Amino acid sequence: MNNLSISNNCWDTALYEDKHAFVWQYGEDLLKLLNPQAGESILDLGCGTGQLTEKIAQAGAEVMGFDYAPAMIEKARENYPHIRFDIADASSFRVDKPLDAVFSNAVLHWVKEADSAIASIHQALKPGGRFVAEFGGKGNVLAIATALENALKSISISAQDRNPWYFPSIGEYATLLEQQGFDVIYSTLFTRPTPLAEEEAGMANWIQMFASSFLTGLSDEQQIQVIRVVEEYLKPTLYQQGTWTADYRRIRIVAIKL
């Protein structure tokens, strides 16, 4: 999962760690909201290659990391052999003992079955336990997704069912949480324009890493064509002084299990 993967189970972990470090670097802010305490039992749901899991461990918490992508778990184990990492699905995972907190950064927008993920998180927590999460919210990467859809249409390929993401509003997600027995004590939706690494290649790399379902089944030439059309379409708004920026909008939530 982390920032990842849920719908695409095959991640290039080297590319992820090398060019997309902003995923966990921005997530460090979310750790302040989690405020992990020594001795607490905490799950990092969608841990990716484990950087934030390790930060939680440094606070003295008993942390474990789950991710859907075997390649991410393999790399996380290699990076931090002292931490337990397991392959698990956010929409159906179970834990052995109820936890003090479930933490999740930049993952839950890959889980279209939000109800199932919330049910799993709820059953994983002790009463009074907290769920602290950040992920893409309503309007996230709207310009990029629209450009991809238009570029596919321009070569007569249907964009239907290619969008892998779930970007809810605060109202929608808070309602789902309340319906399943959470008290939502904090929520915010904010824009976070995110500069992409690799200068001119930044948007193409981002699309290949995170939006590959829009390119599935296309020939190499068609993929190149789609990316070129997307770049042309987005250049006036998302490319400045040699750097691409992704139009991220984040939702942050803290909810307590009743």
Ligand code: BEZ
């Ligand atoms: C996000 O972190 O908001 C995100 C990442 C990849 C694809 C879509 C959204």
